[in-house]
Amino acid sequence: MNARLMSLSLLLALSGASAAAPAATAGKAYFRYDKIRMETTHAYAFAHEERNGPASTYVFLTTAPLDAQKVADAFDPGSEVNQQTGNTPGGYVRICVTPEGKECGLYFSHEGPSESFNMSGSGEFTLGQRTPARIEGRWAMTKPDDFFGKTYDFDLPFAADVTAPSPGTKLGPDGGEPGRAYAAYLAALAKGDLPALRRMLGESGRWQLPEDDEQQARQGLKDLRDGKPVSVKILSAMQRGDHAVLRVEGVDRDEIKRAGRVLMVKGEGGWSVERDDLGSVD
Structure with missing residues (x-):
């Protein structure tokens, strides 16, 4: 054969x-x-x-x-x-x-x-x-x-x-606590509220937005804003334990429509952004 x-x-x-x-x-x-x-x-x-x-x-x-x-x-x-x-x-x-x-x-x-x-x-x-x-x-x-x-x-x-994901909990139209935390994060980005961003980002915020280096903090803010929507519509949200995935869409500072998923993780300070895969819809 x-x-x-x-x-x-x-x-x-x-x-x-x-x-x-x-x-x-x-x-x-x-x-x-x-x-x-x-x-x-x-x-x-x-x-x-x-x-x-x-x-x-x-x-x-x-x-x-x-x-x-x-x-x-x-x-x-x-x-x-x-x-x-x-x-x-x-x-x-x-x-x-x-x-x-x-x-x-x-x-x-x-x-x-x-x-x-x-x-x-x-x-x-x-x-x-x-x-x-x-x-x-x-x-x-x-x-x-x-x-x-x-x-x-x-x-x-x-x-x-096909291995299916573990059962999760569907969150409300605003994405529940993870969705509200993400909306607050985007609002802080839009305002350039560095103290709030440092609290939200924890350890990563301290090195991305250093208090003792204004020039580096401004560059860090620019990097964080890059490709991020100014505000979003949450299309769906699923929580599994201390992790939640938001499916979102919105328009960034350059008027480019963005869509994708955001991974939120719950820690001692509440929900924070872990990573995302946002990209241009076009």
Whole structure:
């Protein structure tokens, strides 16, 4: 049996796996980049929220198991996977699938030795079963291609259940306490209220907006304002324990419409901004 038929047989076998399992074995899926040939043995899938519109799906094919629930609950699944894989020899391939069922990029990451590579638009991408709870397909390019003197090829059959985030609490139209804290933060930014911002930002505020360096504080304020809306409309808000994710839209100081998500974290001083993925709607 040749490699192509073997990969198809593996995919058919995987499609019969129990849908109750959070991850399925990815068979002999591999990605080769230069002298590194990485075979993956685990497959996971997660919804990846976009700035606006329906979520895409991230499929991770890994050489070692992940804590899938932590990834599903993370603000950025890719960052959580990087934290879990760390410096352990091996790595993963991330496949992005649009809501329409098209590929939206592939990312290869390997440690020991360290190497990474991303691409889109090459090879043959096919999608089989696709439901909110499960995704199956294959992305293959078995004829090597060249990238600045390094060749690569891959065959990536995948079949995995989509791990859903832990149950959360939907907040009110204003985003509840996290939403009001974010609105207060934006108001302080707009006014240039440095004392209030230092209180809201805690330790990071003290080095971004130093009291003993007016020039650095002004630069820090400019950096914090960059790309941030002057005020926002909160479209939705979900809280899980001491974390809350706000989906917002608004217009920044340059009259550019911004939209995306904001991660709020509750600490001793109340709710504060941890990070965001705001971007231009245009």
